Amino acid sequence: MSKHPAARSRLPAETHATLGTEILTNGLTDASRALLEPVSRSLRNHPKRLTAALAALLLTAGGGAFAVASLGPDAADLPQQRIAQPVQSLASDTTLAQLTDRPAFTLYRSEQLRSSDTAESLLERLGVADPAAAAWLRRDANVHQNLLGRTGRSITAETTDDHRLTRLIARWAPDDSGSFKRLVVERTGDGFASRVESAPLTASSRLAGGVIRSSLFAATDESNIPDSVAVQIAELFSTDIDFRRALRKGDRFSVVYETLEADGEPLRTGKVLSAEFVNDGKRHEAVWFQEPGSKGAYYSLAGESLRRAYLSAPLEFSRVSSGFSMRFHPILQKWKAHLGTDFAAPTGTPVRTVGDGVVEFAGVQNGFGNVVFIKHRSDHVTVYAHLSRIDVKKGQSVEQGQTIGAVGSTGWATGPHLHFEFRVSGKPQDPMVIAKSSEAAAPISKASRPAFERMAALMRVQLASAQLIQQASAE
Numbered sequence: 001m002s003k004h005p006a007a008r009s010r011l012p013a014e015t016h017a018t019l020g021t022e023i024l025t026n027g028l029t030d031a032s033r034a035l036l037e038p039v040s041r042s043l044r045n046h047p048k049r050l051t052a053a054l055a056a057l058l059l060t061a062g063g064g065a066f067a068v069a070s071l072g073p074d075a076a077d078l079p080q081q082r083i084a085q086p087v088q089s090l091a092s093d094t095t096l097a098q099l100t101d102r103p104a105f106t107l108y109r110s111e112q113l114r115s116s117d118t119a120e121s122l123l124e125r126l127g128v129a130d131p132a133a134a135a136w137l138r139r140d141a142n143v144h145q146n147l148l149g150r151t152g153r154s155i156t157a158e159t160t161d162d163h164r165l166t167r168l169i170a171r172w173a174p175d176d177s178g179s180f181k182r183l184v185v186e187r188t189g190d191g192f193a194s195r196v197e198s199a200p201l202t203a204s205s206r207l208a209g210g211v212i213r214s215s216l217f218a219a220t221d222e223s224n225i226p227d228s229v230a231v232q233i234a235e236l237f238s239t240d241i242d243f244r245r246a247l248r249k250g251d252r253f254s255v256v257y258e259t260l261e262a263d264g265e266p267l268r269t270g271k272v273l274s275a276e277f278v279n280d281g282k283r284h285e286a287v288w289f290q291e292p293g294s295k296g297a298y299y300s301l302a303g304e305s306l307r308r309a310y311l312s313a314p315l316e317f318s319r320v321s322s323g324f325s326m327r328f329h330p331i332l333q334k335w336k337a338h339l340g341t342d343f344a345a346p347t348g349t350p351v352r353t354v355g356d357g358v359v360e361f362a363g364v365q366n367g368f369g370n371v372v373f374i375k376h377r378s379d380h381v382t383v384y385a386h387l388s389r390i391d392v393k394k395g396q397s398v399e400q401g402q403t404i405g406a407v408g409s410t411g412w413a414t415g416p417h418l419h420f421e422f423r424v425s426g427k428p429q430d431p432m433v434i435a436k437s438s439e440a441a442a443p444i445s446k447a448s449r450p451a452f453e454r455m456a457a458l459m460r461v462q463l464a465s466a467q468l469i470q471q472a473s474a475e
Helices: 007-008 014-024 030-035 038-045 047-069 119-125 131-139 141-146 215-222 227-237 431-437 447-475
Strands: 107-112 154-159 165-172 179-188 193-199 202-211 251-264 267-279 284-288 297-299 318-321 327-329 336-337 339-343 351-354 357-366 367-376 378-386 389-390 405-409 417-424 426-428
Touching: 007 357, 014 141, 014 154, 119 131, 131 165, 131 193, 131 251, 141 193, 141 405, 179 251, 193 357, 202 215, 202 284, 202 447, 215 227, 227 267, 227 284, 251 447, 267 447, 284 447, 357 431, 426 431
Parallel strands: none
Antiparallel strands: 107 154, 154 165, 165 179, 179 193, 202 251, 251 267, 267 284, 284 297, 318 339, 327 336, 339 417, 351 405, 357 367, 367 378, 378 417, 389 405, 417 426
């Protein structure tokens, strides 16, 4: 017997093959043994070769397992060491502002001035937290004269990122001169300074449209059209359309109007440049055109003047409280023919003459109270009663649209309103009928016709665009 330890454990190759076969087939079903029969036969026929291959495989697998298991030591067994290192303190000249350094920015906000605004309440609404600025505004003469108490003026504030005031600008248009005023308040090194400047307004045009569902003003409000533009639309077509009684649901309109801008911000609206109104299926059009040497007027797109000898009403578009008909008299308490038209309006509302003429009477007369009679041509006389004031004198010549007084409640009146009459040869007539039948002014002259045609073509395109905008917003 050999004394070598390996010799005692060495087995014949055949024995290894037989053991391998038994390992492979042990615990398998008969069907599985049948499938592995070719493998068993190979082990019996080539025991040495397959034993060597199996040994190599086992050695490789064992080495791989050893390699994975030997990637590194357990962290819990590693030695631990505490390291202490001093930290350099901040330099003495380093400030908190330097540590939190960030770029500064400017805040802007705009508001409309209110009648109740004080310096403090205005700055608060503008997002300004600056007691020193409020105190300075209370003392400044320019601010008192042009800002506080001036309802509706446009205000813009410029502040630092911590809401301290750096600049305050107010803008307004004092008249129709085409310029606007600008009040500027600026922070200086030791406080604030103010100045008032003048600059030209910039005109631009806007397009809009709407559909009548209940009233003209409801439709313009829905389309964000200013009231001043709505009034102009009613004035333009008032001779042909009774806006108080003849509007139909589904009537539509398109308009192009001016906006007057100050420093790029809309300050107020200007005149209507062109308009179209479809009432009960009938189309009415208007375009503004100024011939050389004239004031400018409205014409149809065909060049016919829209100006008539008489306006349809002595007030800008207003509510009619009592028309030309029978009514129950509120003071006499009986039915009586109402020989004029009553216009409900606040006291002080300007009253205008409906046509050119001469003042025949201006004073107090019985139930009319303060009243003005104006003589026009062809035995036409107009009467304006219950005025709060009279602005003309007997014998004075007046032009169509000129202010002759203001709405009041003098005489036999239960409240502020204007009583208006139109008399022909001493007999009262319906003023709406008279205005509609009165003759129009002259059409566009031949010399201005080419320029007008170009203008009319442009306005047709703009009105069509305004209609498309209205349709798109409705959808």
